[in-house]
Amino acid sequence: EIVLTQSPDFQSVTPKEKVTITCRASQSIGSSLHWYQQKPDQSPKLLIKYAYQSISGVPSRFSGSGSGTDFTLTINSLEAEDAATYYCHQSSSLPWTFGQGTKVEIK
Amino acid sequence: EVQLVQSGAEVKKPGESLKIACKDSGNSFTTYWIAWVRQMPGKGLEWMGIIHPAGSDVRYSPSFRGQATISADKSISTTYLQWRSLRVSDTGTYYCAKLDCTSPRCLIPHYFYMDVWGKGTTVTVSS
Numbered sequence: 001e002i003v004l005t006q007s008p009d010f011q012s013v014t015p016k017e018k019v020t021i022t023c024r025a026s027q028s029i030g031s032s033l034h035w036y037q038q039k040p041d042q043s044p045k046l047l048i049k050y051a052y053q054s055i056s057g058v059p060s061r062f063s064g065s066g067s068g069t070d071f072t073l074t075i076n077s078l079e080a081e082d083a084a085t086y087y088c089h090q091s092s093s094l095p096w097t098f099g100q101g102t103k104v105e106i107k
Numbered sequence: 108e109v110q111l112v113q114s115g116a117e118v119k120k121p122g123e124s125l126k127i128a129c130k131d132s133g134n135s136f137t138t139y140w141i142a143w144v145r146q147m148p149g150k151g152l153e154w155m156g157i158i159h160p161a162g163s164d165v166r167y168s169p170s171f172r173g174q175a176t177i178s179a180d181k182s183i184s185t186t187y188l189q190w191r192s193l194r195v196s197d198t199g200t201y202y203c204a205k206l207d208c209t210s211p212r213c214l215i216p217h218y219f220y221m222d223v224w225g226k227g228t229t230v231t232v233s234s
Binding site for chain 1: 142144151152153154166168169170202204209210216217218219220221222224225226227
């Protein structure tokens with residue numbers, strides 16, 4: 001089973017700051033890595049697919065990078081509505097796995 | 108546009124059976140895979156399995172195989188998650204999600220992602 005480890009687990013950030021969340025895979029997964037945002041009491045929402053590809057309707061301040069084992073989700077100029085937990089997910093091989101999540105709080 | 112409508116919250120006792128549903132309101136039910144994901148209270152997301160409603164091909168996470176059953180009824184565009192005997196540890200919110208793949212390497216289960224999610228069904232198991 002491929003283990004995804006996110007860091008940090010929690011981040012408290014002021015609006016307009018830049019946020020960087022990393023996701024490390026226990027073995028190479030190519031670019032089969034996707035990011036989701038889950039706001040309190042809501043279902044997850046797809047943010048980024050294939051490590052860096054944008055999703056229609058998602059603000060351009062969200063971007064992704066990386067390949068192999070190391071991936072990054074960046075939120076440029078954080079807005080209050082971005083308070084959420086962010087998860088990475090790999091679909092390189094079964095069983096699919098998620099990272100443990102990174103909670104982003106707005107100061 | 109695909110919209111996944113999940114059945115309502117359930118409160119059950121240990122040992123009881125349960126079947127929750129995820130209905131597709133669109134017209135392409137048999138052309139895409141559906142995933143089930145568990146979220147225990149205050150915890151992260153866990154992938155349970157995927158199903159292709161047309162052929163009922165099902166792939167399970169080893170953590171959930173034998174614990175719950177995924178099925179589908181394509182005549183009513185609905186997928187199901189069911190338990191024969193619930194445990195307190197089954198308490199959580201269960202999401203269904205539609206899969207998509209835009210990579211040239213698409214071959215289930217590789218390279219798929221979850222692009223449309225249901226609102227979730229909360230299951231509470233308590234004596």
